[in-house]
Amino acid sequence: MIKFLNEYSYTIWLGLLKDYVFGIEWLDKNFSSVLKLKPLILIAGCPGSGKTVLACTISYANALRGRKVLYITFHESKEKLFKIMSDLGMNLNDVEVRGTFNFVKIPIPLSIDNLSDTIFKLISKYSPEVVVFDTINPIMTITKDESVRRVLLQNFFYGLSESINGMTILVAESIGEDINLSNIEFIADVVFILKQRISKGLISRSLMIKKIRGVEVSVAEIPFRICSNLGIVLYPPPILEEVSPEYEELELPCEVLKKVVGHIHKSMYIYITYPPDARLPHATIIPLSVALHNNLKVLVISYIYPPDVVKAQLLRALGLIELKGKEVEELIDKYIVVKSINPTAYSLDELYIHELRLVDSLEDVDVVVIHDVGLVARLSNASEYLSKLYNQLNYLRLKRVLTVRLGSYVSDELYRLNALLSSTVLRFEPVFRDGKFVGVQAYVWRRGTTPYIITSEELSRCLEEIAENLRRKCFSR
Ligand SMILES: Nc1ncnc2c1ncn2[C@@H]1O[C@H](COP(=O)(O)OP(=O)(O)OP(=O)(O)O)[C@@H](O)[C@H]1O
Ligand SMILES: [Mg+2]
Missing domain, CATH: 3.40.50.300 (P-loop containing nucleotide triphosphate hydrolases)
Incomplete structure (x- = not known):
């Protein structure tokens, strides 16, 4: 450990x-x-x-x-x-x-x-x-x-x-x-x-x-x-004086995120959420592109899908921004490792320890993405969840790992608990006009800045930039 x-x-x-x-x-x-x-x-x-x-x-x-x-x-x-x-x-x-x-x-x-x-x-x-x-x-x-x-x-x-x-x-x-x-x-x-x-x-x-x-x-x-x-x-639990606040700086993959969030550091915790009945691909594409943009090795821990399904979902999400083919698959294989854990098989202590051991057992993990965090939250009581999560995040911070926790918006209380510990929150919401789905907007907040709503137009432009950058990365190798 x-x-x-x-x-x-x-x-x-x-x-x-x-x-x-x-x-x-x-x-x-x-x-x-x-x-x-x-x-x-x-x-x-x-x-x-x-x-x-x-x-x-x-x-x-x-x-x-x-x-x-x-x-x-x-x-x-x-x-x-x-x-x-x-x-x-x-x-x-x-x-x-x-x-x-x-x-x-x-x-x-x-x-x-x-x-x-x-x-x-x-x-x-x-x-x-x-x-x-x-x-x-x-x-x-x-x-x-x-x-x-x-x-x-x-x-x-x-x-x-x-x-x-x-x-x-x-x-x-x-x-x-x-x-x-x-x-x-x-x-x-x-x-x-x-x-x-x-x-x-x-x-x-x-x-x-x-x-x-x-x-x-x-x-x-x-x-x-x-x-x-x-x-x-x-x-x-780590002693907080040992936790240095600033580690390696990472570049965000599109202009609007750069404008709103500035930059992020490894060792931060990003919380990403979306409605449980509208699992928007943006929630997958954005953290994935942060990692690929910065050549970071990612460990994805899924609580609900087996590794093959997670990989297929990542490829499907990238397919939505026209990124397809052997090169894209190779990029995913190069940077992403997926592990699946059934959280109902563990006590909260054991679950968090098991995850940290997974991080330790793999060489050079830069980013840990955990999905779907709402599930574990619902299986535990709030105060136990908060204290165990706090310790786990501090461990990962000490290991200089960027933690991204993805999950459905299950309740106000759990949203607030996760937001409380996070350095950045991204909350995706579908936008409807005249009863019709017209796009996705994101509420964004980074510690030290004022909150901002990225409009569906800005978000579409962001995805285009991400696609351009990743295309260059895949096909110019
Ligand atoms: N090789 C091993 N690998 C993993 N766990 C082990 C191993 N050997 C022992 N244990 C664990 O250690 C526990 C027993 O520890 P120990 O004998 O120190 O307990 P104890 O408190 O002294 O118990 P008692 O009251 O019976 O004397 C076992 O319950 C077992 O789960
Ligand atoms: Mg004994």
Whole structure:
């Protein structure tokens, strides 16, 4: 994703760090200062949310750097754990052989004293710098008396953390309110809550940073995925100071657009809309001609048509301005890649992440055209849609991609939401005189200018110019 970890440079960078690491680039970049405290880290979440994967990620990254890790569990099987982590790119066998990773399975304790004995013997045997408890649930239920439990637990974990010259990671499974984590949260320096939601039969995960002592946390919840060979992959929203407002300037393909809009930049977001019952070809021709005019590589993501149909529609739209033939097809093949996604198969998080991964997987994408955005908007609630879209657009901006989102005008509310985030709006409308269709006009607004209505005559002239320019491009090669 955005600066997705270039493994080599990240490994070098890790090597230069003097302190402990999380082993996840974004967490290390933003929160490494808390690791100097040799913190007590609490990782909580429901079953299957990724707690063990996160605990192993932190353990493995530190073990690789020569820190001694003691991984204590009451019920994990070593064989299974090593196999699952190996599929996720963590070779625990390797760090075990090097002597920096010790997996120990202990019996469920009958009392805190009994547990203290076992743990402190292990600690004096291994002298670990990282101790992991996966999970602490059997300890949490040792006594039934809540007030006794609070004192015992706090004393035990606090004493444990103090006795290790390093960090402590506590993994807790929280199902509803059955265990009270607030006692542990209170003494923890870092609290990560892993959340998982099932939406339309698919899992979407997020990491909630509930607390990091001594660090200002501005991003509370970060979507993530667990991927083969990569392990945990976070999708943090970009920090806006990193987003440069001005990138490469692009020329518009006709005089009236130059007059009204001036020029545009890569990294802008253009929103194009039209009535759902009058899907006007202008909405396709104009963004397509901007890309071809500036020799830009375009990724078209369609939510409603398969790639072949989209290509046929592009050719049909160009045919309407008399651009036809093998040369035109070659031009389309050279600059346009079409991918189709069924948005109903994804949660909104997953959908946006999937799209960003598509952009990342293709070389040199300059423009992303998404169609029909009205469909996704109708499948989501407005505030979720707005916040997810905002993050996605910022990602694309950071990648210096021009984003064009095309869609039917489904409601005033959605039109306004999309317009709110856009740098330029183009709203096409059919024009009727005496009940007869006479052409298409466009309401145009670019951030920093006054709105303008391009008349049907001006728009026809614009299409003629586009046709002339593209004809020259196709046939003079
Ligand atoms: N190779 C893999 N590729 C993709 N996802 C994987 C892979 N291995 C594991 N996962 C995902 O990781 C999830 C399990 O993560 P993990 O074992 O860390 O959860 P947990 O919170 O510790 O669960 P539990 O409460 O059962 O201990 C699985 O639900 C699975 O979806
Ligand atoms: Mg687990």
